[in-house]
């Protein structure tokens with residue numbers, strides 16, 4: 001296959017163990033292409049259900065560069081719309097709140113019922129349009145545990161196909177009973193892919209993270225590769241297992257492990273026995289992100305670990321921010337040939353970059369691999385791939 005080049009970046013699938021060219025992580029043209037080829041075609045986390053409890057509750061969010069608004073109707077249905085007024089395009093909503101019975105545009109006061117219908121506009125006789133057809137433009141929405149996702153593309157796969165193993169795992173952990181415990185937001189000078197990749201590997205944990213390293217064992221982890229995501233199942237170290245209460249709904253194995261996931265392109269869910277957290281990496285520009293970190297638990301006795309987690313998550317995020325901003329600066333080094341990834345500890349980075357490349361090139365290939373993979377399997381496979389390439 002011939003190389004697929006954009007702004008000097010070869011976005012074809014990287015060779016085994018290699019990473020996309022450094023410029024891919026700061027080129028404005030690649031960033032713009034990712035907003036349409038990746039974000040506008042993916043299921044992206046936009047809100048949580050606890051922000052949408054009552055009729056009229058809304059959250060203004062973004063799917064890549066597109067402003068959207070999700071809204072609970074007075075009929076109880078959660079809907080999503082482009083956050084763009086059909087009149088001249090002004091955004092209708094900011095932040096989160098309750099709009100009452102109607103969402104009213106701040107520019108010329110067109111107003112919309114919570115199901116998107118236009119219900120108010122002045123000077124109608126001056127417009128050459130059939131007002132009965134004017135409405136907010138709907139987007140696809142779907143829920144999973146405490147989360148709401150949106151999708152701009154009617155041709156994208158179904159949500160069930162996209163989200164993979166997460167809903168079932170969340171349901172087993174009692175995901176519908178989760179309560180918001182705390183949240184953090186940070187803005188960081190880094191490309192969104194650099195931050196995602198940092199969240200996909202356990203190689204840096206022993207070097208960068210004191211608390212997280214005390215908590216999980218990365219060496220005996222198993223990796224799962226889905227069509228639009230991936231997971232690491234890692235065990236909780238014995239000292240910390242003692243802190244976890246009896247949980248009759250979970251098997252002994254599930255009580256002792258944490259799932260670190262990726263829902264492509266930008267959500268990193270982390271599911272442990274007593275909590276669910278996520279990191280969402282919102283792309284703001286080629287070298288700027290907003291990082292949204294939220295954590296949920298089941299309240300009651302299990303909230304005892306909340307203070308510990310509150311400190312540990314903020315500390316871990318700040319440690320990650322320290323290293324990813326180094327990567328971002330280093331990628332600009334003139335003549336830097338591009339990075340590499342290890343076969344096991346960083347295997348999910350390779351899988352992520354293949355998803356990025358597939359989205360850019362439009363290649364129709366499957367990236368799902370049934371089963372879970374151990375260190376020995378992935379290292380042997382990588383050695384085999386390299387040997388095969390050497391002989392061809």
Ligand code: FES
Nearest residue numbers: 085087088105108
């Ligand atoms: S742009 Fe919304 S009413 Fe004019």
Ligand SMILES: [Fe+2]
Nearest residue numbers: 198204209320
């Ligand atoms: Fe980290």
